[in-house]
Amino acid sequence: MTDQTEPTPGKRVERLRRAAGLSRERLAGLAGLSPTTVKFIENGKRSLTLRAAQQIAPHLGVRDLGDLFGPTVTLSLDSRPAHPSVEDVRRALTAWHVNIGGEPASPEYLRGAIDAAWQTWHTSRHQRSEAGTILPGLLDATQRAARLHTGADRRQALAMLAQSYHLAQAYLAWHGDRELCWLTVDRGMAAALDADDPIAVAQAIWYAAHLLRSVGRGDEALERLHEAKALIEPRVADGPVEYAEMLADLHLCAALTRARTGDQSAWSEWDTARDVVHRALPPGFVGLRTRVSRPLVEVYAVMCAVDLGDPEEAQRRAHSLDPASIPSTERRGRHYVELARSADLEGAREATLHLLHKADATSPETVRYNPAARDILNRLATEAPASIRAEAIELAQRAGVTP
Structure with a gap:
C-alpha cells in the first residue's frame, strides 16, 4: 500500500537537494549555513525556519516556499515573541537629542551605571525585563554625555555610549526587530571608533561578529574578528588585564563562528582562548561585562561541540563543568x-x-x-x-x- 503521509519539510529539502545534485556541504556553503544545520533540518532534529528556508530555496530552484513547507504547514511571520519593553527601547534608540542642554553625567558616573547594568544582566533571573527597564534611561544619559562633553571626557563618554548600545543589542537579539539589532551594531561601532579606544573598538567588533554570523555572513565575521585580534594582541603583554580578557573573548567568538559553519578549526581558536585565560588572567578572574573566566571558556567548548554536531564531545566537555561555577545566571x-x-x-x-x-x-x-x-x-x-x-x-x- 502506498504511504500517503506528507513528507516533512526536512525530507522535502533532502529530496530537492539530491535532485539538484548538491551535497549537504555544498548546499550549506551556498546558503550560508553549517553542514550540521542542513543535516539536522533534513533528519528532523531541527525545524526548518522561515529564514533558513529563504537562504536555501534559491539554490534548490525553489521559488515558492510552499514547495519546502508543504500545503499543511501554516507560516507565521510573527513567530518571534516580542518583549514588552521593546517599544520603549526603540524610542530611546531613535531619540536624536537635537536640542540638549544642562550638565551631562560624568564619565565616572556613566561607567558605574554601565557596570551596574551589566551586573544586573548577569545576575537577574529575569535579565531581559530588568534590562528593558534600565536601557531607556541609560541610552539617554550616555547619548547626552557624548553630545555635551568635550576632549578626553567626550571620548570616555563615547566608550560608555558604545557599551549602552552593546547591552541594547544583547537585549534585542532574540526578540527585537532585526533592523533595531543592526542599528545598535552600527551605532556601537561608530561610538567606539570616535572614542579612539582599542578595547571599545574590539568590543564593538565582537558584537558585530555575532550579528554577522547570525545572518549567514560568518566569513565577514571572522575577517572583522581577525582585525580586532590584531589590534588587541600587541597590547596584552604590557597593558592592563582587560586586554587579555578582550583577546580571549575574541578567540571564543571566532571559535563559535567557525563551529556554526561546521569548521573543525573552531577547536584551534578555542585552545588559544583557553591558553590566554589560563596564562594571562588570574585564576579567579571574571570579566565584569564579558564574564570571561575559566568556567566560561568551558561553556564555549560545550557550545562548539553542539554546533559541530558532536553530542558525545559536548557531554564529555560538560562532565566536569559545574553549572554553579558559571559566573552569570544568563549564561x-x-x-x-x-x-x-x-x-x-x-x-x-x-x-x-x-x-x-x-x-x-x-x-x-x-x-x-x-x-x-x-x-x-x-x-x-x-x-x-x-x-x-x-x-x-x-x-x-x-x-x-x-x-
Missing part, C-alpha cells in the same frame, strides 16, 4: 539549553525536557526567548512520548510556545 541558563540541544541530537527526550526545566528554573526568560529552546519545546509538545508529553506541553505553554 548558566543558556548552558542548560545547550545541554538540552545535545540531548535532543541523541533523541533522549526525557533528558532534553529535564534540562529545559533546569534552564527555566535558572532563567525563565532564557527559555521564553531562546530560539533553540522554543524550537525544541515545540517539538517535544507535539512529538514526545505520552509519558512526558503533558509535562512538555505545560513547560511550552509557560514559555509562551504554542505547539
